[in-house]
Amino acid sequence: MTTSTTYHPMAAKEVTRFILDQKPLFILDVRNEGDYNDWRIEGETIESINVPYFELLEGVDAVMDRIPAEGKVLVVCAKEGSSIFVAEQLAETGRSDIFYLEGGMKAWSEYLEPVKVGDLRDGGELYQFVRIGKGCLSYMVVSGGEAAVVDALRMTDVYEQFVAEKGVQLKHTIDTHLHADHISGGRSLAEKTGATYWLPPKDAEEVQFAYEPLQDGNEITVGGTRIVIQALYSPGHTIGSTSFIVDDRYLLSGDILFVESIGRPDLAGLAEDWVGDLRDTLYSRYRELSEELIVLPAHFGKMTELGEGGKVSARLGDLYKHNPGLNMQDEAEFRRAVTENLPPQPNAYQEIRHTNMGKITPTAEEQREMEIGPNRCAIHDK
Structure with a gap:
């Protein structure tokens, strides 16, 4: 049996709708801890955790128990590249509801x-x-x-x-x-x-x-x-x-x-x-x-x-x-x-x-x- 590796981009406009429409979204932010603590995506129905990218280079097994079993998961980084890498690994576990923030936090800043x-x-x-x-x-x-x-x-x-x-x-x-x-x-x-x-x-x-x-x-x-x-x-x-x-x-x-x-x-x-x-x-x-x-x-x-x-x-x-x-x-x-x-x-x-x-x-x-x-x-x- 082959494992699905499907993951999708999510634009800043779509993330905004989750916040304004008060729909739940789980975010895995893979920037360094200082950047996350200084500035991150927030909202009443947004739940997020911070696990720096370098801790996930060998795989995502250690973080799986911190991610909800159901619902959309959005991976976020500064520019996009790191989040794509992590999103691909998450998708390889069989999840089909994995997304990465298109353009990273730079795009989020400009929308x-x-x-x-x-x-x-x-x-x-x-x-x-x-x-x-x-x-x-x-x-x-x-x-x-x-x-x-x-x-x-x-x-x-x-x-x-x-x-x-x-x-x-x-x-x-x-x-x-x-x-x-x-x-x-x-x-x-x-x-x-x-x-x-x-x-x-x-x-x-x-x-x-x-x-x-x-x-x-x-x-x-x-x-x-x-x-x-x-x-x-x-x-x-x-x-x-x-x-x-x-x-x-x-x-x-x-x-x-x-x-x-x-x-x-x-x-x-x-x-x-x-x-x-x-x-x-x-x-x-x-x-x-x-x-x-x-x-x-x-x-x-x-x-x-x-x-x-x-x-x-x-x-x-x-x-x-x-x-x-x-x-x-x-x-x-x-x-x-x-x-x-x-x-x-x-x-x-x-x-x-x-x-x-x-x-x-x-x-x-x-x-x-x-x-x-x-x-x-x-x-x-x-």
């Missing part, structure tokens, strides 16, 4: 899931692009044959394909601030499409390229139906951080306010200088806004922040009740929370900042390496 946030007045639509493997969130406003993207990621082909499918023209790309945890796609997307690229000037003193300065009170109109994106200066994460109120209903908060935490002020080395700005934005400027606004942040830190369909959002009034970062009435306590005992800074964050300034031009592969790992823009991220 974007488009989620519709809602309809806007007069026929427009708002979409959130969830970078589920890294916790980044970007947005697209579509209205009257035009579109604007906020906090675009470097995977610009996703946005180009989306506007093509919608049959609209991209008119604006906007960054809420100079990012430090991921490489912005805003400028390159604007160059490809002829759109206008907007950036807060207080974050742009060292940039090496032309941009449209984003000022407090700017109104960027998208489409003939006048879905107005109103800029709101909100410093603290960076000195130029700018939020947006879209359609008088949604607050795009950038990296200032998240669903379960608040932004950190230290990624440019100026935490002591910016902590006062951060508190003023969160405890004064945002307090003046309607509590009915739906907050749409630029990041999430935990899978528990994913709501229906994968959407990350919360009512502003509810955040003032439940978000710990908005409930430190003692200013000294707040200062300590956002300047001391912070999580590690993002991988290669200085190089990422310099890339976003146009000072360096890394290759595509170098950019992937720079972004590997979780986002760490919030003070409570693990």
Whole structure:
């Protein structure tokens, strides 16, 4: 009798559906222990174990009793090759439900899931692009044959394909601030499409390229139906951080306010200088806004922040009740929370900042390496 050696690739898009649809999936992660502990695929119905690849070179017998007897098993590594080797060995035991992550954790880091946030007045639509493997969130406003993207990621082909499918023209790309945890796609997307690229000037003193300065009170109109994106200066994460109120209903908060935490002020080395700005934005400027606004942040830190369909959002009034970062009435306590005992800074964050300034031009592969790992823009991220 011959033994089956059937195993299959599973794309990041398919893994995302397991998480969002809350279907069980068992993961055997064969990266080294440090990489696994730092960053791995997680979800309410995801179970995973870590057995480094080098421990499986002589066979998988030692790990078989740790793998469920039934159900899909996904083998994960950094780039793909090691997981294929291990998946083949598992399949040789007679299992027909063995998969490997196509493209490895690099592909997982780059996948974007488009989620519709809602309809806007007069026929427009708002979409959130969830970078589920890294916790980044970007947005697209579509209205009257035009579109604007906020906090675009470097995977610009996703946005180009989306506007093509919608049959609209991209008119604006906007960054809420100079990012430090991921490489912005805003400028390159604007160059490809002829759109206008907007950036807060207080974050742009060292940039090496032309941009449209984003000022407090700017109104960027998208489409003939006048879905107005109103800029709101909100410093603290960076000195130029700018939020947006879209359609008088949604607050795009950038990296200032998240669903379960608040932004950190230290990624440019100026935490002591910016902590006062951060508190003023969160405890004064945002307090003046309607509590009915739906907050749409630029990041999430935990899978528990994913709501229906994968959407990350919360009512502003509810955040003032439940978000710990908005409930430190003692200013000294707040200062300590956002300047001391912070999580590690993002991988290669200085190089990422310099890339976003146009000072360096890394290759595509170098950019992937720079972004590997979780986002760490919030003070409570693990």
